[in-house]
Structures are given as structure tokens and as C-alpha cells.
Amino acid sequence: MRLKLLSPDEMSGEQRETYEEAIAGKRGAAPAPMMAWLNSPEMARHATRLGAVLRFDTIFPAELSEIAILVTARHWTSHYEWFAHKRLALKGGMERNIIEAIRDRRTPDFDEPRAQMIYDVARSLHEGHGLSQPLYEAAV
Numbered sequence: 001m002r003l004k005l006l007s008p009d010e011m012s013g014e015q016r017e018t019y020e021e022a023i024a025g026k027r028g029a030a031p032a033p034m035m036a037w038l039n040s041p042e043m044a045r046h047a048t049r050l051g052a053v054l055r056f057d058t059i060f061p062a063e064l065s066e067i068a069i070l071v072t073a074r075h076w077t078s079h080y081e082w083f084a085h086k087r088l089a090l091k092g093g094m095e096r097n098i099i100e101a102i103r104d105r106r107t108p109d110f111d112e113p114r115a116q117m118i119y120d121v122a123r124s125l126h127e128g129h130g131l132s133q134p135l136y137e138a139a140v
Contacts, residue, residue, distance in 0.1 A: 003036050005035045006035070012041070018034075018044050018048070019034070019038065019044075022034055022048045025048075027055075027056075030048075031051055032084075063092045063093055064112075064115055066085055066088055066089040066092060067122065068118050069085045070085055070089060070099065071122035071123055071126065075127070098110065
């Protein structure tokens with residue numbers, strides 16, 4: 001049996017409370033996976049809060065965070081994450097040629113040194129499962 005995706009009118013009190021917390025947050029909407037997560041409202045609450053922190057409350061502005069997200073989506077060939085975050089990256093001002101390079105597994109030409117560093121760190125974490133000492137020190 002497949003999960004039934006609930007409309008707000010079909011949600012239990014706990015599900016609706018979790019849903020309303022999500023739409024009141026910085027996203028302004030429930031993240032797409034949340035509709036499945038709501039089958040476990042407590043898990044949905046934690047996952048949504050974690051996602052919001054990782055997306056909106058890091059030390060990096062959105063345009064830099066999107067680099068790490070796109071590198072991760074491409075590494076794992078995560079079509080949904082790629083689709084969602086490509087759109088957000090474009091909306092945030094990321095150049096299309098940078099997105100295309102990440103898509104094609106080529107190293108983009110970044111004008112911003114911090115953008116290059118985020119790309120290098122994300123790629124090293126995925127492909128090398130860690131950071132070399134020089135890369136770590138440069139990133140810090």
C-alpha cells in the first residue's frame with residue numbers, strides 16, 4: 001500500500017500542527033517530502049526543523065549554500081534535489097554556466113573565492129570522503 005498524501009483537512013491535530021509550523025517558517029511552504037513524512041508527525045517536525053536550519057541558518061548566504069547543495073545533488077544523482085535547487089540557485093543569481101558545469105561534473109570557474117572553496121570542500125567530502133589537511137586549513 002502506498003502512503004496517502006493528506007490534505008490539511010485530512011490531517012490529525014498533531015499532523016496539522018507540524019504542517020502549520022512548517023508553512024509559518026522561512027520557506028513559507030511545507031517542503032515536498034513533508035507530505036510523506038507526516039505519517040510520522042514527530043519525525044516530520046524534526047526533519048523539517050533540521051532542513052530549515054541547514055538551508056536558512058548557516059553562516060553562508062543562500063547563493064553559496066546552493067553550491068554545496070547542487071554538488072551534493074549531482075554527486076548522488078538526486079533528480080528532485082537538483083530540480084528544486086537549480087531553480088533556487090538561478091533565482092538567487094547563480095550563473096547558468098556554473099550550474100551547467102556542476103551538472104556536467106566539471107569544475108566551474110568561480111569569481112568568488114568563497115564559492116570556489118565551498119565547491120572544493122563539498123566535492124572532496126563526497127568524492128574523497130574527507131578533506132586533506134591543506135584544504136581543511138584553507139576552508140577554516
